Amino acid sequence: MTPKFKIGDNVFMARYDKVENFVTCPDCGGSKRIRVLLHDDTEISIACGGCDPGGYEPPTGRIKQYAYTVFASPYTVTGVKITSDDVSYELNNFGGAAYWSADKKDLFATVPEAVACGEIQKLAHEADENKRLMAKTKDAKSWAWNATYHRQCIKRLERDLEYHRSKVQICAAKANKEKAA
């Protein structure tokens, strides 16, 4: 592998700021309660399980999500490590506390290139993080609930369209199967 940069080069790597935000609960629409129809058509109102934070806390009507903002951070190459199939770099290793390393694919000569790469990686970060947040209460939820969640994400995050649509289709199919069983 041929190194893209040499010692002393100024390079840029994408980094992320994580911002916590809240979206309206897709189950109760923020009302904190949902209505359930029993077999004899009795309608009851129960605390929403979708936005229930667990423990003794009541439902909040909101669900926590994370969004990332991308920025390009400047570094100086202080070392180049070449192996048979890859190149990695030591960054800002001037003998002090600062020490970073990076793969060839994550370093760029310009800010716009680093940010463009970061924007792509950001989507994966966000989807993964938010999936984990939703998964915390997953065992208490039906496949139909998941379909509702993924449908809402389609509206909110157009850029995640393909991913969430596939999830909705899977959830809807499972819900139908369970209903039929």
Ligand SMILES: [Zn+2]
């Ligand atoms: Zn709710």
